[in-house]
Amino acid sequence: MTDPSDHGSTAHQDDMRRGFLFKFSAALVGGLSAIIPVAFGGGFFLTPLLKKKKGGEDGDSFLMVGSTDSLTPGGPPRAFRVSGTKTDAWTTYAEAAIGSVYVSMNEAGNLSAFNATCPHLGCTVNYKADANSYICPCHDSAFKPDGERTNDIPPRPMDSLEVEIRNNTEVWVKFQNFRAGTSEKIPV
Amino acid sequence: MIKRLTDWLDHRTGYRDLMHEALNEPIPGGAKWRYVWGSTLTFTFFVQVITGFCLWMAYSPSATSAWESVYYIQYHMLFGWVVRGIHHFAAQAMMILLMLHLMQVVIDGAYKAPREVNFWLGLVLMQIVMFLGLTGYLLPWDQKGYYATRVATEIMGSAPLVGPYMQQLMQGGTSYGNHTLTRFFALHAGILPAMLVGFLALHIYVFRRHAIHTHSEVSVTSSKVFSIACVVIAAGIAIAKYFKLVSFPPAYAIAIIFVVLGFFAFLFGRKGKPEPESRFWPDQVLKDGVACLAVMAAILGATMYWHGAELTAPANPSEAYSAARPEWYYLFLFKFLQFEFVSQWGEMTHLGEALGAIVIPGILFGILALMPIIAYFRLGHKFNVAYLWTMIGIAGALTGIAYYEDWYGDTEEGRDFRASVAEAHRDGHRTVELAMSETGIPPEGAATLLANDPLTQGPKIFEQYCLSCHQTESRFDEFEEKPQAPGLADPANREEIFFGSRAWTQAVLTDFGGHFSSLANITGERAEAAQAILEGSMKDWSDSNAEVLTDPENKDDYKALVEFLYTQSQRPDALAPDDAVVQRGQEIFVSGEMTKGSIDACVDCHSMHALTTQGEGNLLKFVLQEEPLSEDLQPVLTGYAGTEWLKNFIANPQAHYAGEYGNNAMPAFESQLSEHDLEMVSRWLAKDYYIAPATASHDAKPADDAPPAEDEAKEAANAE
Numbered sequence: 001m002t003d004p005s006d007h008g009s010t011a012h013q014d015d016m017r018r019g020f021l022f023k024f025s026a027a028l029v030g031g032l033s034a035i036i037p038v039a040f041g042g043g044f045f046l047t048p049l050l051k052k053k054k055g056g057e058d059g060d061s062f063l064m065v066g067s068t069d070s071l072t073p074g075g076p077p078r079a080f081r082v083s084g085t086k087t088d089a090w091t092t093y094a095e096a097a098i099g100s101v102y103v104s105m106n107e108a109g110n111l112s113a114f115n116a117t118c119p120h121l122g123c124t125v126n127y128k129a130d131a132n133s134y135i136c137p138c139h140d141s142a143f144k145p146d147g148e149r150t151n152d153i154p155p156r157p158m159d160s161l162e163v164e165i166r167n168n169t170e171v172w173v174k175f176q177n178f179r180a181g182t183s184e185k186i187p188v
Numbered sequence: 189m190i191k192r193l194t195d196w197l198d199h200r201t202g203y204r205d206l207m208h209e210a211l212n213e214p215i216p217g218g219a220k221w222r223y224v225w226g227s228t229l230t231f232t233f234f235v236q237v238i239t240g241f242c243l244w245m246a247y248s249p250s251a252t253s254a255w256e257s258v259y260y261i262q263y264h265m266l267f268g269w270v271v272r273g274i275h276h277f278a279a280q281a282m283m284i285l286l287m288l289h290l291m292q293v294v295i296d297g298a299y300k301a302p303r304e305v306n307f308w309l310g311l312v313l314m315q316i317v318m319f320l321g322l323t324g325y326l327l328p329w330d331q332k333g334y335y336a337t338r339v340a341t342e343i344m345g346s347a348p349l350v351g352p353y354m355q356q357l358m359q360g361g362t363s364y365g366n367h368t369l370t371r372f373f374a375l376h377a378g379i380l381p382a383m384l385v386g387f388l389a390l391h392i393y394v395f396r397r398h399a400i401h402t403h404s405e406v407s408v409t410s411s412k413v414f415s416i417a418c419v420v421i422a423a424g425i426a427i428a429k430y431f432k433l434v435s436f437p438p439a440y441a442i443a444i445i446f447v448v449l450g451f452f453a454f455l456f457g458r459k460g461k462p463e464p465e466s467r468f469w470p471d472q473v474l475k476d477g478v479a480c481l482a483v484m485a486a487i488l489g490a491t492m493y494w495h496g497a498e499l500t501a502p503a504n505p506s507e508a509y510s511a512a513r514p515e516w517y518y519l520f521l522f523k524f525l526q527f528e529f530v531s532q533w534g535e536m537t538h539l540g541e542a543l544g545a546i547v548i549p550g551i552l553f554g555i556l557a558l559m560p561i562i563a564y565f566r567l568g569h570k571f572n573v574a575y576l577w578t579m580i581g582i583a584g585a586l587t588g589i590a591y592y593e594d595w596y597g598d599t600e601e602g603r604d605f606r607a608s609v610a611e612a613h614r615d616g617h618r619t620v621e622l623a624m625s626e627t628g629i630p631p632e633g634a635a636t637l638l639a640n641d642p643l644t645q646g647p648k649i650f651e652q653y654c655l656s657c658h659q660t661e662s663r664f665d666e667f668e669e670k671p672q673a674p675g676l677a678d679p680a681n682r683e684e685i686f687f688g689s690r691a692w693t694q695a696v697l698t699d700f701g702g703h704f705s706s707l708a709n710i711t712g713e714r715a716e717a718a719q720a721i722l723e724g725s726m727k728d729w730s731d732s733n734a735e736v737l738t739d740p741e742n743k744d745d746y747k748a749l750v751e752f753l754y755t756q757s758q759r760p761d762a763l764a765p766d767d768a769v770v771q772r773g774q775e776i777f778v779s780g781e782m783t784k785g786s787i788d789a790c791v792d793c794h795s796m797h798a799l800t801t802q803g804e805g806n807l808l809k810f811v812l813q814e815e816p817l818s819e820d821l822q823p824v825l826t827g828y829a830g831t832e833w834l835k836n837f838i839a840n841p842q843a844h845y846a847g848e849y850g851n852n853a854m855p856a857f858e859s860q861l862s863e864h865d866l867e868m869v870s871r872w873l874a875k876d877y878y879i880a881p882a883t884a885s886h887d888a889k890p891a892d893d894a895p896p897a898e899d900e901a902k903e904a905a906n907a908e
Binding site: 019022023025026027028029030032033034036037038040041043044045046047050051087089090091092093094 | 253265469473
């Protein structure tokens with residue numbers, strides 16, 4: 001291998017300048033051609049963050065989940081499956097399971113509903129009749145029947161949902177999911 | 189500080205030696221443009237890896253989700269169509285670069301000893317790349333890829349002895365399905381790229397071992413001769429075209445291709461000044477970089493120009509596709525197999541299809557692989573160069589012929605091909621329209637969207653069952669028999685329906701005899717019924733009332749009557765039942781009283797439950813009035829020319845025209861058409877299908893968009 005410093009001093013300086021220019025442009029041009037696919041690919045990869053979800057998707061409106069016949073005033077809450085139209089990337093399901101809710105009726109006959117997802121880390125909580133409370137099977141988050149937490153494991157109470165009775169017996173819930181692990185109730 | 193850190197890293201890893209080894213390769217005779225091909229190929233492969241990984245993250249290989257996920261990539265993901273387009277066009281660029289690289293190596297004699305093994309490694313790489321192209325073509329699971337790839341696997345199955353087993357292994361069974369996709373995908377995204385990386389590493393390693401090959405004098409001369417020949421041919425074609433000696437449409441494009449080829453040959457043949465030895469970094473890297481940038485720009489340019497890769501209709505084994513062609517780099521083989529003598533030889537040798545598709549290409553490729561050995565002999569290199577040019581010439585000519593026949597040939601096959609391509613584009617476009625509608629893509633997959641789309645299926649059924657009697661004027665000469673009934677619609681112009689249109693109704697009202705004159709061509713047992721129609725009471729009505737209807741003073745009334753009847757069909761451009769014009773039409777229908785004079789009231793012969801409105805706002809809907817306008821008379825005009833009326837009518841014309849009040853000469857189709865087919869053709873004729881809003885999503889434009897003028901017209905129509 002020949003060493004450039006073997007040349008005369010002027011030629012050496014020229015070589016250095018030329019060398020630097022060459023190196024700079026070589027790196028620039030090479031980098032530029034590589035950056036094009038990387039940039040488009042990066043945008044593509046980041047689609048979930050950069051592209052807004054279209055409105056009207058899963059659960060912006062009320063859904064019928066069950067009948068008041070299965071609830072007793074002051075009785076235990078009952079779990080209902082929520083199903084509705086769901087667009088999952090390219091597929092649209094006319095009737096897909098999108099979550100579950102607990103609905104209970106108080107003595108006065110008013111309904112309250114909770115999303116069954118634990119606000120801690122997203123497991124589905126169980127209602128334990130003997131303890132008369134909601135207990136999460138994952139990390140023992142516990143909630144009273146009114147949704148208030150009874151230990152400090154979950155960051156917030158259970159997520160209440162708007163609920164209505166329509167046509168006398170139909171239970172309609174405005175189903176929504178919320179971000180787990182935060183003290184605020186932030187819809188996702 | 190940085191120095192100390194890099195020193196530490198170098199001490200622990202020795203990266204400087206590695207970089208030095210990688211970048212400081214000596215290049216005797218100086219950096220040259222002619223050495224860039226290998227680097228551009230490596231670069232293009234890098235582009236494929238980047239875009240390929242991205243696509244991988246969004247692609248789902250199954251028969252009901254492959255097309256769907258590619259659709260999602262193409263029309264919903266950020267830069268989706270760009271990334272897919274780059275991947276598509278970079279694959280083609282790789283083919284071109286492979287050819288150039290091979291040409292450079294052979295012409296320069298760089299394959300000769302001691303570089304034999306590296307030449308063979310290169311040929312393996314070439315096979316891998318071609319196989320990558322083949323496997324990738326299927327993955328979108330659209331009509332084009334599906335049928336083209338099926339031909340390829342059938343060829344594989346034609347191989348002697350092991351063929352059928354190979355084919356089954358490749359397909360994951362005896363037919364195409366989910367397993368075909370998972371296997372092709374594993375090959376395309378896993379096995380083949382891994383092999384490519386391995387062989388590429390070996391290729392570069394062996395290349396470094398023998399250093400770069402400087403070109404021989406022979407190549408300089410032959411390249412110059414070729415270069416001049418190319419320019420002469422190009423000039424010849426251009427002059428012939430200019431003076432209209434040939435009518436070949438893309439003559440200028442071909443002339444340009446020859447000029448480009450000539451220029452490449454010129455670059456190959458440039459002796460250049462004898463320069464001092466230089467280094468890979470940065471001298472050759474700069475040239476490589478510029479070449480890579482040019483390749484990238486070409487890929488991006490093609491992507492923008494064609495708006496990414498196309499996505500035709502979802503694969504459907506029950507829908508024929510007469511435009512099945514492999515990608516253009518396999519087209520020469522396709523054309524070769526079309527020659528009759530190839531099949532005859534195949535029969536003679538008992539090899540069948542395998543002779544032309546596998547044995548002959550195998551032998552030709554074998555000679556290519558033997559080049560380094562052939563070069564041991566005197567004149568061997570000259571033979572190799574001549575062989576290569578001959579092969580390229582023949583393949584080029586076959587490709588050109590195949591391309592010309594398909595796209596410009598005025599033969600039946602050519603026209604069929606182009607019609608099929610147009611249909612595939614149209615169906616692809618329609619599927620996208622339906623997928624973007626409220627209903628979206630059902631879990632059964634997008635193919636069902638098209639299968640249940642009246643606009644797509646209706647014309648096909650009509651063509652098969654209805655057209656021979658209800659001939660459209662443009663196609664009279666296609667049939668031996670004369671038309672036996674009025675033309676209703678043209679399957680080739682499927683968005684315009686004559687049946688039930690305002691013009692149709694006018695013709696029935698004022699020119700009944702003329703309108704139905706083709707019924708006179710009916711012979712046999714239905715002739716009597718046809719005659720009865722032509723001499724029937726509606727004919728008399730039309731003759732005696734036409735004058736009043738067409739009186740200039742009754743112009744608005746006549747229009748109102750037609751509108752009233754048109755509204756019953758509930759077509760998209762029909763007026764609402766409570767519109768004043770429609771209401772006026774209903775009055776005339778019932779009373780026959782016009783501004784000037786009167787007509788015999790329609791209700792005297794026809795019964796109808798007229799359409800009316802119910803509810804308000806969002807709950808507004810059109811329903812049939814319970815009270816008929818007249819009692820039990822035939823023909824029934826309730827919902828005339830609408831979906832239900834048509835469905836009942838096509839199933840059995842006597843449903844509306846029975847008994848002494850009316851008759852119909854049309855045969856019943858309930859025994860010939862399935863319920864689904866009946867619904868498709870009825871809904872098509874009644875224009876009862878999804879119509880996409882004119883303002884399509886802007887970031888998601890289908891590749892084969894309608895010309896802008898048409899879009900504007902549609903928008904204007906919508907605004908009204």
